[in-house]
Amino acid sequence: MKREELVSYLDGLLESGRFRDYCPNGLQVEGRSEVRRIVAGVTASQDLLDAAVTRGADAILVHHGYFWKGEDGRVTGIRRQRLRTLIANDINLIAYHLPLDAHSELGNNAQLASRLGCQSEGRFGEQDIAWFGTLTKSLDLGVLGSKVACALGREPLVIGRPSQPIRRIAWCSGGAQGYFEQAIALGVDAYLSGEISEQTVHLARESGVAYIAAGHHATERGGVEALAAHLAARFGLECEFVDVDNPV
CATH class of the missing domain: 3.40.1390.30 (NIF3 (NGG1p interacting factor 3)-like)
Known part of the structure; x- marks a missing residue:
């Protein structure tokens, strides 16, 4: 090609x-x-x-x-x-970069939704990068954290009570902790992103909205992996995803 x-x-x-x-x-x-x-x-x-x-x-x-x-x-x-x-x-x-976060099927946030069982209801944040919706069924925060770890191959940092019920959720891959206050305003039970900042912990505790920091790298593997698979299927190109480990 x-x-x-x-x-x-x-x-x-x-x-x-x-x-x-x-x-x-x-x-x-x-x-x-x-x-x-x-x-x-x-x-x-x-x-x-x-x-x-x-x-x-x-x-x-x-x-x-x-x-x-x-x-x-x-x-x-x-x-x-x-x-x-x-x-x-x-x-x-x-x-x-941003185009691969946002794509409705192959993007990082679409892939997160698929892997975690999230049904999208809308978008928010800069250029509508972040997503919000509902889980297919309500889960305790501790169970959701374990599901995230299994789906992404990385133990997340979870801020909130393990027994806290989660149904409505917002998410955005990468370094999107800055959208947490917008997610809180949407009335969600939890927000998932790749990174976390010092002030994020206080916002989670004081708002009662759980925060899941699942890893910048881990939350952004899905998009490029899906895009490579799409190119291989559509054009017959040899596409190999190579995962260079990154703990962040």
Whole structure:
């Protein structure tokens, strides 16, 4: 498949043009023009780049790419080594950030809903990134925490009473603890995100709304993994998801 065709398809599928993001979405580093083999992962770390080189990948597809707003733009040190690996091996780097959080079927939040048994009722937060809805059945918070651990392969940090009943829930993958107050205003019983801040604990205790910090990396594996599987099924591309462990 031609690189331009692949990127054009992904841009359309994920509606990347409608998002105001903190980084460029789509093709970030240009490699060879023909793409047959893709390595997918959460973040374009050196470990993922090396895995792609070993596997003879033509493209790397990630959620966290490069060129974030506010970063030092100089090509030195770690940034130089990462770019050198891509360019020396003629590998394309394709990244989608907010578009991959938001997609209604393949996105991180859609995948969280599927894995946790959440039925979406609406969205909130910046550019409607965060979701809210109900669990298929009410669960005690402790049971829900165990279900999250099983679904994501990581023990979450749970703030609240283990016996607290949870039915209405809001969620947003990644570092979305800043939406907690909006979730509380929606009248939910619990909010799940990837990260947690010091003040989040006090908000949970004082509001009575439980908070589940399930891991930034763990909550954002689902989207890129689902997107890679979609490309393999639709175009017959060789797509492999490589999970570079990250405890955060």
